[in-house]
Amino acid sequence: MALKLTILGCGSATPTSQRNPTAQVLNVHERFFLIDCGEGTQMQMAKFRVKGHRINHIFISHLHGDHYLGLMGYLSSLHLVGRTAMMHIYCPEPLQEILQTQWKHSGTELKFPITYHFLEPGENIILETNSLIVKSFPLTHRIPCWGFRFDEAPRSRNIKKEKIKQYNIPIESIREIREGADFTTEKGEVITNDELTHVGTPPKSYAFCSDTIYDPSVAKYVKGVDLLYHESTFMNNLAKRAEQTFHTTTSQAAEIAKKAQVEKLMIGHYSSRYKQTDELLKESQAVFENTIAAYDGLTVEI
């Protein structure tokens, strides 16, 4: 029942032979969520055996090409294989015009419906299911840009099997005990929930921050997540360039992770000037030790 994140692309604007532009797939109990969709994402899905047809929710952070240019091709391929299921797209509002302009001129009537959920200022819950809550929150980039936070819904407590027998607990009481209720036996004895259950697996959480200038106030939105993906376009010696282009350095990403007390940090969205990521990783780890470096094809369990 783990969450799994697969990196389909962790490059920045200019793709390189090793790195596609941004795209990731989050697997939450075999439900798949696509986060950004740079050019070539559908090819990366094939390469890394991600089942693109099982995705029903797409999150687009902003309208720079390296974060959405693969969307038309990916959606067109779903159309061609006969998809009929609803697709939900959480995105800046103009994306709808961008997609519809292209379908108009290609004479395409999509075989499946799309529901657009336009991102709004501030922090907002944009998707809530039995097992997951997704929030969008503001990042500061050259154009409107959002981060996304995925929180598993709190899991029920686990009932201790031997207690069911011991107190002769009927099936119909089990659900409320798992949700925290005490149990009263036939003799009127109250058994506390603490005795009957132990804590379930803690819910997991993931947050995605790309692209953004270094902004410590982002920490509050990603507070305590198990995994934080934060862009680290530049190394520290290019901090000025990072600021000018509204991007973040390795150490700055790590500062956000530290301030937000996250469990683990993953850096990515590297400038194409960096062929290797060892030095970037070192700089981040000097500030926040539990950092890993994204690469195309990486899958991590959260």
Add this chain to the structure above:
Amino acid sequence: MALKLTILGCGSATPTSQRNPTAQVLNVHERFFLIDCGEGTQMQMAKFRVKGHRINHIFISHLHGDHYLGLMGYLSSLHLVGRTAMMHIYCPEPLQEILQTQWKHSGTELKFPITYHFLEPGENIILETNSLIVKSFPLTHRIPCWGFRFDEAPRSRNIKKEKIKQYNIPIESIREIREGADFTTEKGEVITNDELTHVGTPPKSYAFCSDTIYDPSVAKYVKGVDLLYHESTFMNNLAKRAEQTFHTTTSQAAEIAKKAQVEKLMIGHYSSRYKQTDELLKESQAVFENTIAAYDGLTVEI
């Protein structure tokens, strides 16, 4: 001084692990012409060492995504590396709206100018330089679609070096002799051009036809070219499907080649159902023997 064609993508709508969507680069004496630009073209350029920054002319056949979705990313990358030179795009008119809608919403002011040359009905010369003439001509597809024919300008005759000495030909006469003039010696003797020169290398020609229903009338536009690229989306047993989707089969492409008396045929734009192209090639060769099968990364001298 050869023409060289490099295939960057020869798949059809759905990319496969072996085939990107359509894109080709024609090298005419080290001037580079991009023909169609499917998703991932800029990555294919990097992979096959095509110098994308040297391209100044782009030809887009039609507005199905597998023929132009790589354009935004490719042009954006040129912008990011600081290109300032004019780019000429020969395309269906709505492409301008598609590109400009996206730049508007990404807040991009391109660092280089673009001149759009909108394709028009019928056969038209769309580009003419000292060394090359490019024509567009109509194909029949589900939406407006064009083919392109590239003809090298006729080359001058080559002067025989020994004749310069023998008749004491001054430098200022050489150009007109190469263009066909006779020469009159100091003594008044007329030396015919035939004696002074031999025929230069015949001009080469290339034609591109994708996507189109089988249409024998296309032969007149591609008459006698040295190399014809013609789509062969399906094998013959799917002729009906080819017709329904406005595509061509292997034998039909070869029929066009035969009728047009071209030197060589290259088939491509294969349906993703074909993992290998041996059988497609056999079907074409049965009708037109001098056929080759495109693959991503193939470069041929014309």
